[in-house]
Amino acid sequence: MSIPTPTPRAGRVNEIFDFSAGCGLEIGPLHRPLVPRDAAEVSYLDLYDRDRLYETNTDNPNVTREAIPEIDYPMWDGTRMRTLDEAAEGGAPFDWVLASHVVEHVPDLIGWLGQVEAVTAPDGALVLVVPDRRYTFDAHRPPTTVGQILQAYEAGDTTPSVRAVYDHHRSAVNGDPKRLHRHGPSEAETCVHDLGYTRTQLERARRGEYVDCHVWTYTDRSFPEIIAELRRLGLTGWAVESLLPVPENDIEFYVVLRRGLSPDLPAAPAIPDWVEQGTELREEVARLREVVADQRQRLGSQRKQLAGRRAEIDAMRGSKRWKLATALAAPLDRWRDRGSDE
Secondary structure, eight states: OOOOOSSHHHHHHHHHOOTTSSEEEEEOOTTOOSSOTTTSEEEEEESSOHHHHHHTTTTOTTOOTTTSOOOSEESBOSSSBOOHHHHHTTTOOEEEEEEESOTTTOSOHHHHHHHHHHTEEEEEEEEEEEEBGGGSTTTTSOOOOHHHHHHHHHHTOSSOOHHHHHHHHHHOBOOOHHHHHHHOOOTTSOBSSOHHHHHHHHHHHHTTOOOOOOOOOBOTTHHHHHHHHHHHTTSOOEEEEEEEOOOTTOOEEEEEEEESOOTTSOSSOOOOHHHHHHHHHHHHHHHHHHHHHHHHHHHHHHHHHHHHHHHHHHHHHTSHHHHHHHHHHHHHHHHHHHHHHO
16 A cells, blocks of 8 residues: 655655554644555544644644644643653554654653654554754754753753753754755854844743744754664664655655664664765865855955055056156166166
């Protein structure tokens, strides 16, 4: 059974994993589930039920009530926000779980991976669609470290931290994926939020409100390394089974995590050499372009300085003082020439 592919994203997801095998759970489908009910045995989990999801997204003209599927497992139970494993325990275990543009938002990555693991079969899969920070509004943000992930886990974060809220809002830029693929980030890009707006979001976070943001920033090379390190630390049972790197001029990569992989198997995927070489080549080309642009800027500055010096000399040569000095020096020059002939 193949999944209908109304969008390239759905096609790439179907390319990396067969969702017709067993029963699954799609997290956060909102109005665009990647796996429709008529293509697979799938249930949906989101923050709220269908009606409240529509009510909380009325500012988005693309979200219609009809497009939102019935949510089988809402995390909000009417009094509090349940954890993922609490909300979905009635349907567990699932053979696979799918989450698109979710894993970068979760306040506690380790805790979230554990919750998904708790509702997944022993050999189940977790399929993720993840934005690559290099080609999104996160282009100017530094990469996430395992230390930051550990800190959030040990603090038991249930809402995005002050650090995450500040970094997300203060660093977000209007970036074009095509240009970012070719040239990398530029200081000329416009920040989305000013300092005043960022401070407002910080105050909300300090009051304990849930301020949605990109808590974590990944690339298609850093993410498998993070998962491998968490596995080595004994903090997750997931291992990377396969990975589809970011296509040219796109913003996201696709990765399949699997439970029950042998510890003897490499925790990171065997990415083809040409993929790594292509990524390194793009990074080297971007670096060289920056060097060339810098050299051109310096050359332009030097040319302006030279033109200024020439203008000063021309002005000096046209002055009365220059003409008088030339007239006085002429006899002395003739005397020197005559002396050298003798």
